[in-house]
Amino acid sequence: MLLSAGVAAYADEEWREVVGEEFTFTEVRSGVWHVRGSGTIAVGSNGALVVNDRDALLVDSHMTPAAARALLADLPLVTDKPIRDLVNTHFHFDHVHGNQVFGSEVEILAHEYTHAKIASGGTQRGRGYEAFIAAIPQRMQQVQEQIEQASAEEKQQLTQRLERMRRIWEQEQETRPTAPTLTLQEAVTLYRGGREIRILHFGRGHTGGDVVVYLPEERVLVAGDLITGGLPYMGDGFLLEWADTLEPLTQLEIDVILPGHGAAFTQVERLGFLQxxxxxxxxxxxxxxxxxxxxxxxxxxxxxxxxxxxxxxxxxxxxxxxxxxxxxxxxxxxxxxxx
Ligand SMILES: [Zn+2]
Structure with missing residues (x-):
């Protein structure tokens, strides 16, 4: 259901915005959308959608199968083209745990490192997964104990928090790590109708295998977590190499960056700030x-x-x-x- 449509004003540009049941789509260039959760379901990260002549490419599948299904349910608001390609920018759970809901007709592209991590069958999920997901039962236990001693007002807040945690935990149980079907080491370029879509790896950074999706004609970069709206998570990063990996990105012709967390932005100089x-x-x-x-x-x-x-x-x-x-x-x- 279309809840609302409007215009988002960011920095020096105005972008069309379509708000669905669970996701908000921001069209930064014709057919190029930033895909963000609306807050009703835990999605963990932002993705992107590139709509081509006959099909569409999705970047990242969100943190649970439930989140990915919610995205597919909202998708008709912005396109009637089928998703044929799914890119995983890196192996973190909040970007790939929705992979399994896509059918065998969808090619899942990622760096070889990402493939190895996901194909490990859940044994190499990264520091973030251990801290934010695997630790949920223990944290729920702690919140439960806090509730018993809390004031009425605090009790209500804590109960809501507990409920959110329980929901994420339950949704996460459905995940069967689903590895990419096509890997790259440095670069692959897709030609889809009139669209040129480059998937590029410039070295280790946020993880050992980050890829970005670069649209040279539209001058749009889908950055994954190599750069985000704020400070990216660094728990699985290669920090010194990360700064070097950002260097070739500063050389690309980019007008808009779609980050894996936070809103789209046009201040490309932020790449240098992060370096x-x-x-x-x-x-x-x-x-x-x-x-x-x-x-x-x-x-x-x-x-x-x-x-x-x-x-x-x-x-x-x-x-x-x-x-x-x-x-x-x-x-x-x-x-x-x-x-
Ligand atoms: Zn990440």
Missing amino acids: MYLRDLWRKLVELHAQGVSAQEAAASVDMSAHRERIPDVEQAGVSRHTVDRVYELLDANGSQGP
């Missing part, structure tokens, strides 16, 4: 690690606040413990050849 952040953070953590400062202490004390003006979400003090654990893990494994 600076990553290099600065890496340097500081290498120093703290060498001084024998614990991960816990480093996470609480490392000062990245100089970046706050340029990157939303940068903490006033300290950084995420996941980030520090990851960097320490890489350093303990002797630098770039980390796990």
Whole structure:
């Protein structure tokens, strides 16, 4: 059902917006849509949709089969073309756990690294999955205990939170990790009607196998989590290489970036801001690690606040413990050849 249609004003451009039951579609160029959850179902991340002459390409399948089915239900609002290609930008659960709802006629494209992770059958789901999904039962237990001692007002909030967690946990149980059917190492270009769609890997970054989807004619980049609206999750990243991996992206002709989290944006210079952040953070953590400062202490004390003006979400003090654990893990494994 079409709930509303309107225009989204972002920075220097106005884009058509279609709001469905569970998803919001923002058309940044003709037939090129940013696909975001409307908040009614947990989707975890943003995807993109590229509508071609005879078919459509989807980027990322969201965090559960239920979320992917909800997307397919809303899709007729923006296209009647069948999805023929699905790109997984990287292996994280919130981008690939909807894969299984797509039929055998849909080619699932990704980097070889992503294939290996998903094909591991759930044994290599990454630090984020362990923290945000696998830990849900334990966290539900904690919330349950809090509810017993809470005031009436707090009780209501906590109960809603518990309900949300229970729903995500139940939906996640349906997931059967479904690996890509076509892999690449560096690049593949699809020609679909008049559309040229490049799927590119420039090196390790947010994970070991991120790909971006680049439309050279439309000058649109679908970035996955290599760059997001705020600060990307770094718990499975290769931080120093990540900064280098962003470099070729700064050389592409891009007008609009569709990130895996956060709203679409036109400030392409943000790529450089993230490079600076990553290099600065890496340097500081290498120093703290060498001084024998614990991960816990480093996470609480490392000062990245100089970046706050340029990157939303940068903490006033300290950084995420996941980030520090990851960097320490890489350093303990002797630098770039980390796990
Ligand atoms: Zn991710």
